[in-house]
Each structure stands twice: as C-alpha cells, then as structure tokens.
Amino acid sequence: MIRLAETAGKLPGVVVSREYKYACSDPGQDMIVQDVRKYGLNRVVVASCSPHLHELTFRKTVATAGQNPYLFHMVNIREHVSWVTEDPEAATAKAEALVKAAVLRAAFLRELEPRRFPVNPNVLVVGGGIAGIHTALTLANANKQVYLVEREPTIGGHMAQFDKTFPTLDCAACILTPKMTAVKQHPNIHLMTYCEVGEVSGFVGSFKVKVKKYPRYIDEDKCTGCGECIEACIFKEGKTPSEFDVGLSKRKPVYLSFPQAVPPIPVIDPEACIEFKSHKCPKSCVEACGDRAAIDFTQTTREVELEVGAVVVATGFKPFDARRLPQYGYGKHPNVYTSLEVERLVNASGPTLGQVVMRDGRKPESIGVLHCIGSRDENTNRYCSRVCCMYSLKLAHLLKEKTGAHIYNFYIDMRTPGKGFEEFYKRLLEEGISCIRGKVAEVSTWPQSPAEEGKLVLRVEDTLLGAVRRIPVDMVVLSVGLEPQADSGQTGRLFNLGCSSDGWFLERHPKLAPVDTFTDGVFLAGCCQGPKDIPDTVAQGGVAAAQSLALIDKGCVEIEPVTAFIDQEICSGCQICIAMCPYTAIQFDSEKSVAALNEALCKGCGTCVAACPSGAAQQNLFLDEQLFAEVQGVLV
C-alpha cells in the first residue's frame, strides 16, 4: 500500500498521494476534503474497495470539498486485485497499473450533473407469501398504493399450508389468515392473484411493469365467493390432485385452494373442466351462479400495465424434490412422506382432518424424521436450509401428539440458533423423541429380521454410538430443504437481479444492504434471498418496505449521468445508431440531416456509441479519450 501510494505520487498530474487504512471513514473522507482544499485539487482517485459500495461515498466527499463529484474515479483493488491475485508482488504491480490507468483516465473526466427524476409513490410487490403480505401491509399502512402480484389463485405462500409454527407452536392459519384478510380489505392494496410479471422497463423511481393476468374463468368483480359453483359442479368428487394439499387430496375442476383463500374466488382449471374439453357440459356451475353471472368461459390472458417507483421481490422458495434422492424411496414406498405433506396431514383442516393415517390406511406406531434431505449434501445443495432442523422437531412433536408413535429424528448436526429454539429442542427431548446423530443412508423394505417385516428399514450410522444401525419404522418423513424457485433465473432477468451460485437472489451487501439489490429501486424480502424462517422473513419484509418508503419519501432520485450524447456537428446522419438503440432514444432529425438523442429515454447502454462510425455518439463517463487513457495506463 505504501509502495502504491509512492508510485502513484510520481504519476503525471498527481499533486498529493496518500496511504490511508479506511479512506471511507469520516477521518478518511475528511483527509480528502482537506487535501482538495489545501492543494486546489481538481481530480481525485481512490484505490480501495468496490465502487458498488463506496463510489457514491467518495463522490459526495469530492462534492463536499467543493468540486464536481464526477471528477472522481475509483479503482477497485479489492475485487480486482486483493481477492484474485495471490502473489503479493504481482498484486502490487497490478494495483500500480490500475492506479496509473485511473490517474491517466482522471485527466479526461468532465464535470457532469446527475439527472433527477421524480419517484412514483406506488410499489409493486411480487409474491404473496408471508414476506410479500407483510411488506404490502406495511407499505399500505403508510398510505402507499401497493400492487401485490401473486401467481397462484390465492396469497399465503407456504405458510398457509402449515399446521403449527415453531418454536411457539402457534397455529399458522390463526396468525396468517387475519393478515391475508387485511390484505384483501386494505383500500391501498391492489391484489392481483393468478398474475405474473411479464415485462419490466424503466428504472428506479419509474418502472413500467406489464402484468399478465391469467384467466380464472370467473369474473372477480361479479363473484361473491359463495362457492355454490363448486358445490354444483357435475363432478361430485374431485379428480385432480390438490396443489394446496400437495396431492394428498383431490379437487374439482372449479375449486378454491383452501377455505380461507384470499381472494375467496374460485378458479376453473381448463385442463380438468369438461366444458373446455367437449363443450358438452350442462354447466351446472353457471346455473348455480345464477344472476351473478360470474362464470365466463371466454376469458383470456390479459395484460395490465402498472407504473411504480419501487419493486419488492418476494417470490419465496420451492421445496427440494425428494425424488432426486431415490435411496429414500419417496414415490416408491407409499409411507415415505415429505415434510410439506406431513404439514398437511397433521393439519386439522387438512385432507385427513388432522388424523395421521398413512397412504396404506394404517396409523403409524413408529416414525423416522430424516433431516437435511437435499441440504448440506455435495450431490444436491451444499448449503444448510436453516429451517429444517426446527420444523423437523416441530413435526416430531405434532406427530407424537397425534399418534403417540415413537419418533426418531436423524440429524447431521442439530441446528437451533434462534430465540427459544434450543429450549424447544430440550422440550422435545423431554417429550421422549429419540434424536439420533447420523445421516440415513437408505430406506428399504427388505426385512432381515422378523421385527423388520412389513416395515420401512432405515440404515444409518449412529455417529454417537459409533455403529451402523437398522431401525424399522412405519412412516418416514423427509425433511426437504429449500431451493430457489424453478423460474428464479427468469425472475432475476426481469428485474436484473444477480444470483448466488446456489441460485438465491443476491443482496447488495450481505451485511449492510441485505434487502437492496444491484438494481436500484428493487428490493428483496423472504426466502427468495435465501432460506429463512418466518420471523426473519417478516423482519426482512419490514425492511424492504422501509427501504421502499425511504425511496418514495425522498421524492426524487438522482441518476448517474452515464447517458450518451450525439455531437451534431460531427454526426453525418448515417442513421446506423437509430436501429441500434434498444430504447428508441434516437431519432433522425431530417431538417438537419443528423441524429438526435433523447436523453430522458437513454439508459446509457452504449450501443450507439459502439456503432457510431463517426465518433459523434459518445457516452458520459465512458468517453473514448477516457477509455484510451485507461487502457494506456494499464498496458504502457
């Protein structure tokens, strides 16, 4: 660092160069301000961490010192050097080259003014799980208009499927449904279920969003939610596996996901409905609906356009597909269940009304709960899904309560780091649950002793005992981990979000900006950012709402003036740029026979700059002379 400062001091135009440990700290910034004033500096280069984090900080510092903030340039020697170059000598040489490049570039920096745009006070929340619900309510209570877009027919997300929630064991429905109803009744929330975001354009403060509204075949404005159509459907029994009950029950072609669904408006599934197949159904549903005439078989997908200033992405997770680990026999042995199925099974309003009856009709007398299915596993997901140990204990408790069965929990490590979690674990041990440390290798049905006859046999190395054991049980529960939504890549592209290597949306900073993203004005809440429990999800939803409010209440956003401009004195009117601009920001001025750029539409993608054969199209902060100077600094 000292050497770096010394070599930098010898570069052309450099008046003062210093080494300072925390340049971004107050004293660090103050030092810059003092130097700028004392030496009358008109360019500042800082070589430190990522511009993503601190470019703005230092621009402000330079402004404080009375200079135009765009006369500043930052060298990222953290990501570009320290983190990627091991040999200290090579790293220092590289840092020197980058600093030289920056100093040469800085000479060509020009004074610029940020662009200011008003912020649209409306917010889009994508995903109506507990994260989205909490965010939407918080914002709506602050008097902001919220569009809550949920792709399922109802909001609620995974939480709506649970029976009780750890560690307090309060009933999920009892705490969730009031919030769902509040969403429905809130005058500031525009609930859009069975909808998906199709297109996003614009930028922080003024996003334009196109939402696809899928046909429910029931008019939301006319339907009163009486449910008579469901009763009247010519299918007396459901034939289609219920999505909500994870296939443990059947639903009709016209259905409500669950009794407390919000909105309480049924959906018609065209795949299952006879009318769609043959057009020969007597349509008893239509008859039942009567004068309300809410049923409309002609509905098609519609597109709704929204304008919002901020977006909160709260698209949640998907449970790990247990079929991917065939050694556990899910889908093969009927009495192997996933945890989500068990949530439904123990639920008093579930398919068995809370009776734990297995697929073969029996009641289990012994149950094995297998932690970490699809988590902490080199072959599937390496990360810990964070909630499975706790919900496995919760399910163990509920199963024991409902069946009196003997319960074994098989864990790799018992992870209970949360308020009241360890106490909950202790309580479970006292309840007589057997916790065995070991990862189950296999679930099989080959008896090797009379005791194993007709049982699911778990083969496991009990690492506390130091022995391989075979444990016969009636029922197996696979505690599946949490994975990013199957279409998270697409959602990410819509909103320009980065993903971690596991596929979770990337926050701007893991500690200091946990709900911000690299797209200004787009925030994250809940499990789409990574596995977490309900308390953390709700907390994050609150933060996302607060961040949105901070943005809106500021009233306007400043955008870096990275726009392109066309020098009409040079432009030949060749029109090559016009077809290139993805934002139709360039038009031909036929009077002057040159191209004219609309700065308000320009996003600074630089496409026209690369295409313009005259050098007439140039881009602020990326002027040719700046780039050439930079390249020269690195190479020469």
Add this chain to the structure above:
Amino acid sequence: MAKPKVAFYWCSSCGGCEEAVVDLAEGILQVVEAVDIVFWPVALDFKRRDVEAMPDGAIDVCFINGAIRMSEQEAMANLLRRKSKLVIAYGSCAWMGGIPGLANLTSKKAIFDYVYHQAPTISNGSAVEPLPRTDVPEGELELPEFYEKVKTLDQSIEVDYYLPGCPPTPKITLEAVEAILKGALPEKGSVLAGDRALCHECKANASKPEKLLIKEFKRIQEVIPDLSKCLLAQGLLCLGPVTRGGCEARCLKAGMPCTGCFGPLEKVHDYGAKALSALASIVDSRDEAELARIFDAIPDPAGTFYRYSLPASLLGGRRQVTSDK
C-alpha cells in the same frame, strides 16, 4: 512579396498522388503562377543536393506523398522536414500508410522470400537478397534499407497537415493551397477535408430506411445498384458512414461504394475497428451460422476495413506472423 516556395516529394506510393497534382488541370496553372516550385523530382530535374544546399526552413510548404517503407524515404522526409516550414502529408499513404501499408499484414522476411526466391518469375541462382551494404571489388555499395514495417509519414517526422484521398481530389488540393496562400489554415494537425462522414454529402442518404439493417452483403460485380438509394441499404459494403467526407461523393456518383480512402473522422481512433463495429452493429441476425454466412461475403476483412490505414491503426499490422496462409 516573394512567391511561396513549394516542394513535392514521393515516398512509397503508386504515383497517383503526383498524377493528382497534374490532374489539377487549369488549376495547376494558378498554382504554378502563385508559387515557386523548388523541388519536384517526378516532374522537374532537381537533385537531393539542391535541397541540402538550401538553408533550413527555406521551403514554405512541402507536400510529401507515400508511406515510409525504406530508409532512403525516411532520410528524405527528415531532410525535407528540416528545410520546410510546413509539411503536408499528401494522400492516404502519407497520412495512414495506405495500400503499401497493407504489407504490414506480413513480414519483411515473407516479402523477401517471395519476391527474391519464390515468385514464379524469379530466377535467383545465388539466392542474393538486397543488403544495405555490399562489398564489391570496386568498393562498398549502399542500398536503402527495407524496413520491417511500413510507417506513416508522421511516424517518421512531424507533420503539420494532412490531405486525405487516394489520391486527394483536385478540390481539396486547391482548397488547401488556397488556405496556405491566404494564411487561413486551421489548427495544426488538422485533416484538410470534410469534418463529417461521407453520408452527409451523399445524395442517397435521405433514402435510408427508418432502421438501417442488413441481411446480406453483396459485391459490386453482383448487382446493378440503384444510385438514388443508399448503397449500404442495398447490401453493398459502402464505407461512407465511417469515412471522412470532402470527396464530393465522387465514387458514389459512379455507382462505386466508398472504400474509405478519406480515412476516419477526428474522433475515431482506429478506422478499421470502427468500420467493423459499425457494420457488425447493423447486421440483422442473431444466429451464429447465419452471421458466419453473411460475413463470408466479405472475402478480405483486413484488406477491406484497413485498406488505407493499417500502419496508422492501433495494432499497426499483424503482430505475429504465422506460417499458415
């Protein structure tokens, strides 16, 4: 007032630039009238020693055409620089290396191998190659050295102004002479031609479609172009958008797409790279195979895009001469 003293010299060039001076037609008479030609080896019998005998700065304006290929050219350029107040790089070879500069796609060795050994018309029994110095019984012979690379004039000497063109047109030549006589020259280092790309003076520019996109490149022998419409839009590889205007769109009027002899505009650092990125931008396909097919219609990209400017480009030529063809 004494007439300004003017010199003309040629380095590595085809002679077309000299021809262009003669081509001034009646214009030449005005020029001859107004100036005093003190050196013009191609037309008048002057010798090097005549120049050497002049005091430094004696020549008011020296027009040098051609690139620098050999030591003798560089020596003459240096001499003339010393003797001249203004040096003007006349024509694209002097400015950017021009056609001789395309030799930078290969090496001195490869050129010698071919020219002195492999060419079918060569019979070089003792395999001699020209050397800067050779001892013969009569004494030592000296030949100019053939450089490894072709240089532009300003890579050898300081140049005051540039006149582009292959060759420069009578109009820009006369205008330059006029500006010199009137003392109305622009900033030193300027290129004395148009300051916008050729499209701006092309009649067909107005005919461009709303979005200029190309699906196919055609070669000139394959089509009879509609001269009222933009040639590029018709698929002909016209470099007008990339090329400095000032030529009065002469080729275009004759149905010949611009090959770029007037070089890049002031803000462009590398003509060929700019041409390539501009044209690649308007090619309307995202399919790799289709793209390959479209670009296959340009048989010699380096020769097409760097026809006049290879030595002046950022790379200056081929960096590594590989053995394959």
